[in-house]
Amino acid sequence: xxxxxxxxxxxxxxxxxxxxxxxxxxxxxxxxxxxxxxxxxxxxxxxxxxxxxxxxxxxxxxxxxxxxxxxxxxxxxxxxxxxxxxxxxxxxxxxxxxxxxxxxxxxxxxxxxxxxxxxxxxxxxxxxxxxxxxxxxxxxxxxxxxxxxxxxxxxxxxxxxxxxxxxxxxxxxxxxxxxxxxxxxxxxxxxxxxxxxxxxxxxxxxxxxxxxxxxxxxxxxxxxxxxxxxxxxxxxxxxxxxxxxxxxxxxxxxxxxxxxxxxxxxxxxxxxxxxxxxxxxxxxxxxxxxxxxxxxxxxxxxxxxxxxxxxxxxxxxxxxxxxxxxxxxxxxxxxxxxxxxxxxxxxxxxxxxxxxxxxxxxxxxxxxxxxxxxxxxxxxxxxxxxxxxxxxxxxxxxxxxxxxxxxxxxxxxxxxxxxxxxxxxxxxxxxxxxxxxxxxxxxxxxxxxxxxxxxxxxxxxxxxxxxxxxxxxxxxxxxxxxxxxxxxxxxxxxxxxxxxxxxxxxxxxxxxx
Numbered sequence: 198x199x200x201x202x203x204x205x206x207x208x209x210x211x212x213x214x215x216x217x218x219x220x221x222x223x224x225x226x227x228x229x230x231x232x233x234x235x236x237x238x239x240x241x242x243x244x245x246x247x248x249x250x251x252x253x254x255x256x257x258x259x260x261x262x263x264x265x266x267x268x269x270x271x272x273x274x275x276x277x278x279x280x281x282x283x284x285x286x287x288x289x290x291x292x293x294x295x296x297x298x299x300x301x302x303x304x305x306x307x308x309x310x311x312x313x314x315x316x317x318x319x320x321x322x323x324x325x326x327x328x329x330x331x332x333x334x335x336x337x338x339x340x341x342x343x344x345x346x347x348x349x350x351x352x353x354x355x356x357x358x359x360x361x362x363x364x365x366x367x368x369x370x371x372x373x374x375x376x377x378x379x380x381x382x383x384x385x386x387x388x389x390x391x392x393x394x395x396x397x398x399x400x401x402x403x404x405x406x407x408x409x410x411x412x413x414x415x416x417x418x419x420x421x422x423x424x425x426x427x428x429x430x431x432x433x434x435x436x437x438x439x440x441x442x443x444x445x446x447x448x449x450x451x452x453x454x455x456x457x458x459x460x461x462x463x464x465x466x467x468x469x470x471x472x473x474x475x476x477x478x479x480x481x482x483x484x485x486x487x488x489x490x491x492x493x494x495x496x497x498x499x500x501x502x503x504x505x506x507x508x509x510x511x512x513x514x515x516x517x518x519x520x521x522x523x524x525x526x527x528x529x530x531x532x533x534x535x536x537x538x539x540x541x542x543x544x545x546x547x548x549x550x551x552x553x554x555x556x557x558x559x560x561x562x563x564x565x566x567x568x569x570x571x572x573x574x575x576x577x578x579x580x581x582x583x584x585x586x587x588x589x590x591x592x593x594x595x596x597x598x599x600x601x602x603x604x605x606x607x608x609x610x611x612x613x614x615x616x617x618x619x620x621x622x623x624x625x626x627x628x629x630x631x632x633x634x635x636x637x638x639x640x641x642x643x644x645x646x647x648x649x650x651x652x653x654x655x656x657x658x659x660x661x662x663x664x665x666x667x668x669x670x671x672x673x674x675x676x677x678x679x680x681x682x683x684x685x686x687x688x689x690x691x692x693x694x695x696x697x698x699x700x701x702x703x704x705x706x707x708x709x710x
Contacts, residue, residue, distance in 0.1 A: 202269040203237035205229065206260055208245045208279045224275035231304035232273050240269040249282035252290060257281075261290065264299045271300045342441045348448040350374050355431050356412060357384035357452055374449040381452050383410035384432065388453045391427055392460045394643030397650050398423050427465060433458045456635070463636040467647055467659065480505070481531060481656045482667070489670030490520040496527060504528060507669060525672040533674055534660070534667075539644040542663075542686055549638060556634045556685045571623040574616055581613050637682050 205228040207221050221244055232239055241263070243256040252258070260272065272294065274280045280301065281287040294301055341351045354360050354374045358381070363371040387405050390396050396404060398420035406417045418426070430437055430444075434451035437444040453461075486494040488509040495513060497506050505527040511519025544552045585606060592602040640647075640663075647659055660667075663683050668676035679686060 200236060200238040201271055202240040203232040203235070203271040203273050204240040204243060204260065204263070204269040205232070206243045206257070206272055206274050206280065208247065208249060208254070208257075210246070210248045219275075224279065227275050227304040228273040231302070232271075237271060237273075249278060249280075251283070252281060252286050261293065264294055264297050267297065270298065271302060273302055273304055275304050276306060277301075277303050338441075342443060345436055345438055345441055345443040346445055348436060348445055350431075350436055350447065350449065354449075355429055356410075356426060357381045357432065358449065374447075376450060376452060380410060383408055384426065385452050386410075387423070387426065388432070388457055388461050391464060392457055392639070394464055394639070394646050424465070427461050430458075460635060460639045463639045464643060467640055467643070467662065480527065481653055481660065482507070482527060483657075485660055485664060485667050486524075486530070487666050487668050488520060488522075488524065489668055489675060492517060492519040494524055494669060524669055529672070530667075530669065530674060535645075535648055538674060538677055539648055542641040542644055542683075544638060544642060553634060553638060556637065567623055567626055571620065571627065574620045574623065578613065578616050578620065581609055581616065584609050585613075634682075634685065637685055641683070641686060 205225055207224040207228065209219055209221060209224075225242060225244075229239060243260040245254040245256045247254045247257075252261075263269065264272065272280075277287070281290065291301055344351055349372070350360075357377055358374050359377045361373045361375050363373075383405060386408065387401060387410065390404060391401055402418050402420050402423045405423070411417055412422075426432075431447065431449075432452045433455050434447050434449065435444065436447040436449075480496050483496055486496075486507055488494050488511070490509060490511065492510040494507045494509055497508055507524030507527060507530065509520055509522055509524055511517040511521045512523055515521065588597065588602060588606055588609070591597045592599075597605070644659070644663070648656055651659060663680060665678040665680045667674050668678065670676075
C-alpha cells in the first residue's frame, strides 16, 4: 500500500528570525515528527523568510504549483499562521488545495478539519493570526509616528546623510542620521549654485556630477532627482511624512540654512511649474499689454511672413474712445522686455544689503499699524505676566484665598492667551514681509536668466508673476506696472530706471478727435 506523501511548509518573517521557537529547524522538526506519527512519507520541504500577510512568497507559490500537479497528498505546517496571516487569502488557497486533493494540517494545532468544530476552530486560529498581525502593524505604525514626532527618521536617509546603527545589547539598538562626510558638502553646493539663478535643473545635474555628487549606487542625478533634493525640508532639519501627517524639528543636523533653503524655493517656484498649464493663446504678451490711452491692447493674427502687431482696442473698434492707433510690432516689445525692462530690475551685488534695508523699511512702513500693535502687545503681555506674579505674592501673603486666586489667575491667563495668539499672528506677518523681500531680491536678480532659459509658457508666467500690466505708448513700453511684492523695487535705493518713470495715461499719444 502506497503511503501518502506529506510536504512540509515552514516560514519565518524577518522580525521572527531570532525566535528560537519559530526558527526554521524547530518548525521542520515538529512537522516531520507529526508526519511520521501519521505514517506519511516525508516529501519536499518548502521554506520562506517573508511576511505571511501576502501569498507572494517564492516557495509558497512553488508549493501551490506542486500541489496542483499532485506531487503530494498533504501539507504539514507548524501553525496555521505559518501558511498565511490573511484569512481571506488562506481560505482561497485552502479551497484550491481541497480541489487538488491535498489536505492542510498543523503540527501543533491538531484540529480535524473534516468535523464542523474542527473546521471552526481552525478558522478561528487563522482569524486570530490575522488579528495578531494587524495589531503588530498598528504597534509598528504607532512607534514610527512617535519616532517622527520626536524628530527621528524611520527610513533610508536622503542623499548627503548616512544612517547609523548602534547595537546596545542583543535585542536593542539605537539609530540616528548623520551627515555624509563625502556627499554633504556637495549637496550644500547644489543649493548654493541653484540659489544663484544661473543653473537650470539639467545644468545643475551636470555640474554636481562633474563635482562628484552621485547616488549611493553610483548613478548620476537626473533633473527630477535634483528637484526632489532641492525641495526636501530634511536638509533644513525638518522631518515630515504625509502618510503619518507629522512635521517636526528633526534631531539630525541641517545641511543648509533656512535662509538658503527659502531662496532656493523662490527660484524653484519661478522656474519649475511641474506640468505646464495649457494656454489657449500662447503669445507671451496676451492680456498684459495696455495702451497709454487707457484701452487694452490686442494682438493681431499675422499672415504668413508678416509681423504680429499690437493694436489698441480703440483702433479695432472705431466707436471706442482712445488713440485709435496701431501699436508697435510684438517682436519689438518683447525685445525691449528682454534687453531693458528685466535687466533694469537687477540689483548690483554691492547694493544688495542697502536695497534689502530699504525694502524692509518700505515694507514695515506699509504695515506701520501692525508694527505698533506688535510693540504694544509685547508691553501688555509683560504687564499681564507681572500681574500673575503679583497674584501669587498676594496668595502667599494671605491676601487672597484659594478661590479668589484661582478666579483672578484664570481671567488673566485667558487674556494672556488671546494676546499670545495675536502676537503670533503679527510675528508671522513680519516674517512673511522679510521673506517677501528676500524672494523679490532673488527673483529680480534671476529674471534675465529665467527669461532666456524659459519657453513661451514660462515667459508668460514670469511676466504675470512680476507685472500687473505693461503700458505701451510711442511704439514702446513706457510704464511697466509691477505686482506686489515686486512693487517694493520702485522704492529702492538710487534712481528709478527711465522705463519705470510714471507717465500720465495719455502721455505721448495723440487721441483722435
